[in-house]
Amino acid sequence: MSVTITFLGGASTVTGSKYLVQHDGKRLLVDCGLFQGYKQLRLRNWNPLPVPPDQIHAVLLTHAHLDHSGYLPLLAKEGFTGHVYASRGTRDLCRILWPDSGHIQEEDAAFANRHGFSKHAPALPLYTRQDALDALHLLKAVEFDKTINLMPGWKASFSSAGHILGASSILLEVAGRRILFSGDLGRPDDLVMSPPDDAPQADTVLIESTYGDRVHPREDIPAELAPALQRVAKRGGVAVVPVFAVGRAQALLHAIHLLKMKGDLPTSLPVFLDSPMAVHTTHLFEDHPGEHRLSHQDTRALTRNATMINSTDESKALASRHGPMVILSASGMATGGRVLHHLAHYAGNHRNMIILTGYQAPGTRGDTLASGAKSVRIHGRDVDVNAEVVQLESASAHADANQLLAWLRTMPQAPDQVYVVHGDAGPADMLRSRIKHELGWRAIVPEHGSTWPT
Structure with missing residues (x-):
C-alpha cells in the first residue's frame, strides 16, 4: 500500500500548515497549525478535519509558531489522544504559546460580546486557555539527530532548522520511503539564530516558500x-x-x-x-x-x-x-x-x-x-x-529564495519529488519554477485538500 500526503493546510498559502501522512490504515500529522490572515482562511479553523481526530495516531511539530502548532488544543479537545513529538525548544514554547492563544481568543470573544460587533451571539473562542493547558500533557520532547520510533514501521528524526528556538526539519521514514519536511527554514546569516543543518537524503521533500520569490537585502x-x-x-x-x-x-x-x-x-x-x-x-x-x-x-x-x-x-x-x-x-x-x-x-x-x-x-x-x-x-x-x-525588509527569520535553493543543494542526491508548500501562490510557484529549471528536479505546488503519493 502506498504512502500518501494530504495537504490540509500550508498549500498555496503561508498559514495553517497540516500535512496528513497515511499508510496501511495509520495516520500521522506533521504540523497542526491555525489558519491566519484572510477571513476565508480563518474560517477553515472552524471546519472539521476530513479525518476524525481520534483516528490520528501521532503528530510531529516542526516548530511552535501558531500557524504550525496552534490547532493542537482543538485537535485534543475533539478527541486526539496520541503523542505530539517535538524538540525540547518547541515543547517549551508550546507551553507558553498555546495557553496564551486560548486566553487571547477568550478575550477577543468577550470583547466582541461586550461591544456587540460580532455577527455571532455569543461570539465563542475556538478553544480556551484551559483547553490549551489540557493539551500540553500530549507533548513528548525529542532530541535533535536521534531517530525515534513512532509506531511499528514508522520512525522520524529531527534536525535543526534555525528560524526560532526548537525549529526543526523532520525526516519521516515509513514503508521504505523517506519524506523530508523542511519546516520553516531560518537564514544562515540570522542576527540571533544559528543556521539550519544540511538537508538529509530523502525521496520526497516538502519545502517552505514564504520568501520563494525574493532575496533579502544585504542590510542587517x-x-x-x-x-x-x-x-x-x-x-x-x-x-x-x-x-x-x-x-x-x-x-x-x-x-x-x-x-x-x-x-x-x-x-x-x-x-x-x-x-x-x-x-x-x-x-x-x-x-x-x-x-x-x-x-x-x-x-x-x-x-x-x-x-x-x-x-x-x-x-x-x-x-x-x-x-x-x-x-x-x-x-x-x-x-x-x-x-x-x-x-x-x-x-x-x-x-x-x-x-x-x-x-x-x-x-x-x-x-x-x-x-x-x-x-x-x-x-x-x-x-x-x-x-x-x-x-523592515531585513528582519525576516525565513530563508529567502536563494537560501532555500542552497539548502536543497545540500542533499546528497536529488529527491524523486518536491512539494512546494507554506507560501502564497506567487512565491510558491516562483520557487517551484526555480527548482525545476535550476536543479532539474520534479516540483509542484499542491492545492489545499489534495492528496499526492510520496
Whole structure:
C-alpha cells in the first residue's frame, strides 16, 4: 500500500500548515497549525478535519509558531489522544504559546460580546486557555539527530532548522520511503539564530516558500532600524512595533541593544516589551544556548535593557507616558493581542511610527498598514493612520529564495519529488519554477485538500 500526503493546510498559502501522512490504515500529522490572515482562511479553523481526530495516531511539530502548532488544543479537545513529538525548544514554547492563544481568543470573544460587533451571539473562542493547558500533557520532547520510533514501521528524526528556538526539519521514514519536511527554514546569516543543518537524503521533500520569490537585502536589522528609531526619537514620538513574540521580539531587542552600545541610539531611549508571551520566551534563550548566536551576556541584556510588561494594568499605563519611547508588542501581523490597543491609541498621531518587522500575511491588519491604508479597523471601529509606517525588509527569520535553493543543494542526491508548500501562490510557484529549471528536479505546488503519493 502506498504512502500518501494530504495537504490540509500550508498549500498555496503561508498559514495553517497540516500535512496528513497515511499508510496501511495509520495516520500521522506533521504540523497542526491555525489558519491566519484572510477571513476565508480563518474560517477553515472552524471546519472539521476530513479525518476524525481520534483516528490520528501521532503528530510531529516542526516548530511552535501558531500557524504550525496552534490547532493542537482543538485537535485534543475533539478527541486526539496520541503523542505530539517535538524538540525540547518547541515543547517549551508550546507551553507558553498555546495557553496564551486560548486566553487571547477568550478575550477577543468577550470583547466582541461586550461591544456587540460580532455577527455571532455569543461570539465563542475556538478553544480556551484551559483547553490549551489540557493539551500540553500530549507533548513528548525529542532530541535533535536521534531517530525515534513512532509506531511499528514508522520512525522520524529531527534536525535543526534555525528560524526560532526548537525549529526543526523532520525526516519521516515509513514503508521504505523517506519524506523530508523542511519546516520553516531560518537564514544562515540570522542576527540571533544559528543556521539550519544540511538537508538529509530523502525521496520526497516538502519545502517552505514564504520568501520563494525574493532575496533579502544585504542590510542587517540594526542598520535598517537605526534611522527609523532616530527619526521618531528626534520628534518625540512613540514607535509601536508589532512583533512575533517568539523570535522577532528577541531579535529586535538585541538589535536595539547593539545600536545603543554603538551610540547610534541614546541609551536613555525607553524600550518596553509588552507581551507576557514574549517576556517568557525571552527568558527561554538562557535555557537553549546551543541554538542561537547570543552569548550569556547578550541573553541577559535582552531582559535588562528593556522594561518587561506583564500585567494588563502595566500595559494600559503605557498610554499615559509621553514619547520618545519604543513599544514592542504582539502580535507580529497585528491580528490580535495588546498591540491592537497601542495601534488604536498611537496610529492617529503623525509624530508616531509603526514599524512592521516581517512578513504580513494578506488580509491581516499588518498587511493593511503595509499597503499604505489611511485607516485600519480595530475592535469594530476604523482608526485613522497618520503615523509613519515603516516596513523592515531585513528582519525576516525565513530563508529567502536563494537560501532555500542552497539548502536543497545540500542533499546528497536529488529527491524523486518536491512539494512546494507554506507560501502564497506567487512565491510558491516562483520557487517551484526555480527548482525545476535550476536543479532539474520534479516540483509542484499542491492545492489545499489534495492528496499526492510520496
